[in-house]
Amino acid sequence: MSLSLGLLPIAGFMQPMRPTAYLAGVANCYEEYYLDETAEFSYRVHPIARVFLKFFAPRRKRCATMRGMSKAVKPLSIILLAVVVAVVAAVYLSRRPEEVPETSAAPVLGKGGGHFRGPEKAPITLVEFGDYSCPSCGAYHPVVKELLNRYPKQVRLEFHHYPLISIHPNAMAAALAVEAAGEQGRYWEMHDLIFEHQEEWSASPNPEPQFLALASRIGINSNDFMQAMRSPQLRDRVLQDVVRARDAKVDAVPTFFIDGERIHVTLSVGAFVEIIEARLRK
Amino acid sequence: MKTRAVLIAVVAFLGMVDALYLSLERNAGPIPCHITRGCNDVLTSRYSAVAGIPISWFGLAFYVTVFSLAVFTIFETEPPASRPLRWIFYLSGIALVISALLVGIQAFTLKAFCEYCLLSAALVLTIFLLSPHAFPRTHSP
Numbered sequence: 001m002s003l004s005l006g007l008l009p010i011a012g013f014m015q016p017m018r019p020t021a022y023l024a025g026v027a028n029c030y031e032e033y034y035l036d037e038t039a040e041f042s043y044r045v046h047p048i049a050r051v052f053l054k055f056f057a058p059r060r061k062r063c064a065t066m067r068g069m070s071k072a073v074k075p076l077s078i079i080l081l082a083v084v085v086a087v088v089a090a091v092y093l094s095r096r097p098e099e100v101p102e103t104s105a106a107p108v109l110g111k112g113g114g115h116f117r118g119p120e121k122a123p124i125t126l127v128e129f130g131d132y133s134c135p136s137c138g139a140y141h142p143v144v145k146e147l148l149n150r151y152p153k154q155v156r157l158e159f160h161h162y163p164l165i166s167i168h169p170n171a172m173a174a175a176l177a178v179e180a181a182g183e184q185g186r187y188w189e190m191h192d193l194i195f196e197h198q199e200e201w202s203a204s205p206n207p208e209p210q211f212l213a214l215a216s217r218i219g220i221n222s223n224d225f226m227q228a229m230r231s232p233q234l235r236d237r238v239l240q241d242v243v244r245a246r247d248a249k250v251d252a253v254p255t256f257f258i259d260g261e262r263i264h265v266t267l268s269v270g271a272f273v274e275i276i277e278a279r280l281r282k
Numbered sequence: 283m284k285t286r287a288v289l290i291a292v293v294a295f296l297g298m299v300d301a302l303y304l305s306l307e308r309n310a311g312p313i314p315c316h317i318t319r320g321c322n323d324v325l326t327s328r329y330s331a332v333a334g335i336p337i338s339w340f341g342l343a344f345y346v347t348v349f350s351l352a353v354f355t356i357f358e359t360e361p362p363a364s365r366p367l368r369w370i371f372y373l374s375g376i377a378l379v380i381s382a383l384l385v386g387i388q389a390f391t392l393k394a395f396c397e398y399c400l401l402s403a404a405l406v407l408t409i410f411l412l413s414p415h416a417f418p419r420t421h422s423p
Contacts, residue, residue, distance in 0.1 A: 075353045082295055082349060090302035135392075136326035167320050167394050252322050267326065 118156035133168030180228035291352035297345035320394025
């Protein structure tokens with residue numbers, strides 16, 4: 001209805017008629033012989049309706065088609081209105097707390113506790129809470145790596161474990177495998193390998209042989225590795241990360257923080273770059 | 283018939299909001315679940331898109347179509363008013379099969395559930411159950 005009202009001023013010379021009738025040109029069709037009067041027909045019907053009728057309605061059926069179009073205006077208006085309301089509702093529901101910075105109670109993360117990659121004095125610290133079994137963490141992994149390559153001096157990554165063991169039975173073992181490799185100074189190499197081969201081990205009933213094979217690929221001593229994987233100290237280290245995650249109200253993996261502030265970022269290097277560039281400009 | 287069309291329109295409207303919400307959230311980073319765990323796993327898995335198009339967009343197209351057909355049924359004055367409802371029946375039947383497949387993938391392949399996807403499956407089932415009444419009842423002589 002509002003659409004048809006909005007279109008009314010376009011043809012100011014027209015005599016007043018009901019908006020729905022005007023839009024569909026129904027008022028022109030009360031006499032059938034008007035159908036042969038092309039000029040009259042074209043002046044009295046809305047341009048959009050005219051184009052539609054010209055191409056889609058046979059000349060003899062134009063009156064009936066126009067009446068049909070007039071009947072369709074009301075349901076179409078309701079459909080349009082419903083789509084607009086649905087869009088507004090969805091946008092409202094998907095708003096993030098960070099979009100209201102002054103009143104936001106967004107959790108702020110304390111420094112340290114994780115494993116670092118990148119220069120110690122980098123101006124930006126990107127903190128990731130991740131689960132090696134989680135497919136989306138695996139999908140974000142190359143993006144984060146690309147980011148570190150792009151900002152070798154400006155960005156430092158701090159990784160924390162957050163294995164969701166209730167849905168990923170191998171997540172804890174994977175975190176321990178990476179920690180065990182870290183005991184031999186190969187934390188990040190193992191971190192990359194575990195993510196890159198996620199599909200091979202994540203559904204395995206016993207992933208340890210696969211972890212061992214990956215570890216030996218980067219020259220890790222097998223005995224020390226297996227011993228470290230069973231170490232209660234390493235398990236405690238992983239659990240400390242889980243406590244940190246819960247303190248920071250992490251409710252999804254991966255979750256990213258930049259300089260202690262939680263960020264919501266899409267799966268693209270560009271999205272990270274935008275946030276980092278904004279931070280660097282500050 | 284028209285009461286059922288109104289109910290279908292309401293359910294389809296909820297589906298539109300759900301599908302739109304999922305589409306917006308999918309592009310806004312990790313998605314938090316409130317009831318289930320694993321929204322992210324489901325929505326970033328390789329099953330979450332077909333030919334690069336997120337499944338939520340297909341869902342949105344389905345709900346908009348069903349909503350439109352239901353609204354046209356409500357405003358229909360000439361018989362047969364049941365024709366759009368029959369289309370809803372056929373469409374929701376196809377959508378129900380696809381929803382069942384997607385719930386199966388969540389349960390057995392991904393072993394993670396996304397509450398918004400489960401809600402969508404429930405809405406599709408509701409639409410399907412409401413629509414068969416479009417068919418005229420046959421009376422034995």
